[in-house]
Amino acid sequence: MPLFAKKVPKPTIPADSVFHENNNGLTANGKVPPTQQQQLQQQQNGNHQQRQSAVESNVTKPQLVFHCQLAHGSPTGLITGFASVRELYKKIAECYDIPAEEILFCTLNSHKVDMSKLLGGQIGLDDFIFAHRKGQPKEIEIIKSEDALGLTITDNGAGFAFIKRIKEGSIIDRIEHILVGDHIEKLNGISMVGKRHYEVARLLKEIPTGYAFTLRLVEPMRSGFQGIGPRSQSRMPSGRGGYGSGKETLRFKANGNVEIEEIFDDSTQAGIEAINNLLESFMGINDAELATQIWDLGADKTNSMDFAEAIDNSDLESFGFTDDFIIELWGAITDARRKKSNK
Numbered sequence: 001m002p003l004f005a006k007k008v009p010k011p012t013i014p015a016d017s018v019f020h021e022n023n024n025g026l027t028a029n030g031k032v033p034p035t036q037q038q039q040l041q042q043q044q045n046g047n048h049q050q051r052q053s054a055v056e057s058n059v060t061k062p063q064l065v066f067h068c069q070l071a072h073g074s075p076t077g078l079i080t081g082f083a084s085v086r087e088l089y090k091k092i093a094e095c096y097d098i099p100a101e102e103i104l105f106c107t108l109n110s111h112k113v114d115m116s117k118l119l120g121g122q123i124g125l126d127d128f129i130f131a132h133r134k135g136q137p138k139e140i141e142i143i144k145s146e147d148a149l150g151l152t153i154t155d156n157g158a159g160f161a162f163i164k165r166i167k168e169g170s171i172i173d174r175i176e177h178i179l180v181g182d183h184i185e186k187l188n189g190i191s192m193v194g195k196r197h198y199e200v201a202r203l204l205k206e207i208p209t210g211y212a213f214t215l216r217l218v219e220p221m222r223s224g225f226q227g228i229g230p231r232s233q234s235r236m237p238s239g240r241g242g243y244g245s246g247k248e249t250l251r252f253k254a255n256g257n258v259e260i261e262e263i264f265d266d267s268t269q270a271g272i273e274a275i276n277n278l279l280e281s282f283m284g285i286n287d288a289e290l291a292t293q294i295w296d297l298g299a300d301k302t303n304s305m306d307f308a309e310a311i312d313n314s315d316l317e318s319f320g321f322t323d324d325f326i327i328e329l330w331g332a333i334t335d336a337r338r339k340k341s342n343k
Contacts, residue, residue, distance in 0.1 A: 067128050079129065089158045104162060106156070137218045152166075152286045153184070155287075187214075198285050267339050275333070283319075297314060298333040
């Protein structure tokens with residue numbers, strides 16, 4: 001046992017605090033410490049505030065539920081609790097007890113391989129999701145007899161690039177076994193899984209003219225509902241209107257968050273579509289999410305220099321857009337703004 005008790009350092013007292021001593025000990029600024037009853041009341045008030053905050057959180061952040069089916073035929077599933085495209089695919093896979101990598105892409109409000117209905121960076125709150133599974137694989141040798149193959153490539157946001165459009169009269173158009181919706185699984189035996197669409201497009205573009213190459217493709221499953229018209233509203237769960245009738249949309253943000261926003265007006269939608277057309281013309285890719293991100297970067301800019309700087313300071317810098325291409329993008333944005341202001 002030590003001879004002397006250790007000295008406990010005095011607490012630091014703020015200069016503007018005044019302490020008074022009473023039977024209950026020291027109190028700051030003359031305030032009497034709370035009694036046990038007062039402490040209990042304070043705890044109850046704190047619990048009430050926590051419950052109130054939880055209620056308000058639930059009010060402002062509702063749990064959204066989307067209806068889903070496998071495009072080739074399945075019962076209707078309920079999908080919720082996702083915050084990215086990858087998580088959406090995972091939830092669909094869990095719902096139908098299939099591997100997530102079996103899902104090639106999703107369409108909205110149509111079970112057909114309709115690229116105009118392709119799920120991109122947003123889902124309308126009344127949209128019905130159809131998931132397209134992997135079908136028949138095929139391997140095709142192609143001779144690049146022209147500079148351009150005539151392909152527009154997109155991806156599902158979860159690691160699969162696939163064909164969105166085939167230019168009429170092009171090299172690919174003359175090969176009857178290559179179809180819109182086919183997943184590009186391998187190029188010359190090298191896996192393309194996990195690559196973004198622009199990476200696959202760049203590899204195809206770099207193949208010298210006159211050379212032969214091999215594509216391994218996987219087409220979406222086409223059995224089941226082929227030839228059957230869209231589902232009637234009578235099959236929709238009660239309380240929901242027709243497909244795609246909502247006025248709000250769930251948008252997947254570039255930073256990984258999801259937010260509920262108003263649907264874009266016609267002018268904004270036209271501007272995003274114009275940007276997407278430029279991406280297709282210059283890069284051979286189609287990506288509504290990327291086009292929307294570019295639009296957002298230019299939304300509050302007043303000149304092309306600020307717009308170019310915003311792109312350089314974003315994750316789009318890795319695309320290596322040329323100055324000429326950025327000017328083209330800026331032109332699409334200003335044209336859409338002009339049309340909007342003239343209305």
